[in-house]
Amino acid sequence: xxxxxxxxxxxxxxxxxxxxxxxxxxxxxxxxxxxxxxxxxxxxxxxxxxxxxxxxxxxxxxxxxxxxxxxxxxxxxxxxxxxx
Numbered sequence: 001x002x003x004x005x006x007x008x009x010x011x012x013x014x015x016x017x018x019x020x021x022x023x024x025x026x027x028x029x030x031x032x033x034x035x036x037x038x039x040x041x042x043x044x045x046x047x048x049x050x051x052x053x054x055x056x057x058x059x060x061x062x063x064x065x066x067x068x069x070x071x072x073x074x075x076x077x078x079x080x081x082x083x084x
Contacts, residue, residue: 014047018072020065021051 019041021034031052041048049068069075 014045015073016047016049016071017041017074017076018068019048019050019076020068021077023052 019034019038021030024030035050035052038048038050038052049072051065051068
């Protein structure tokens with residue numbers, strides 16, 4: 001994934017990725033692995049957004065999720081059974 005051009009500024013902008021995963025209360029390791037992926041992507045210049053962080057804030061969850069999906073250049077969804 002490279003950089004995309006922003007129509008407003010005509011400058012390259014980082015690729016935007018939205019990560020969503022199955023929040024399972026019995027799997028802290030799963031949540032940490034997803035968060036580690038988010039950190040890795042951001043450290044490489046990807047504009048990664050993680051639903052785990054948004055869940056910590058009061059907001060209209062359905063609207064927030066719809067906005068993230070619409071605005072992302074790429075989307076990823078994980079569950080514990082997802083292939084590696």
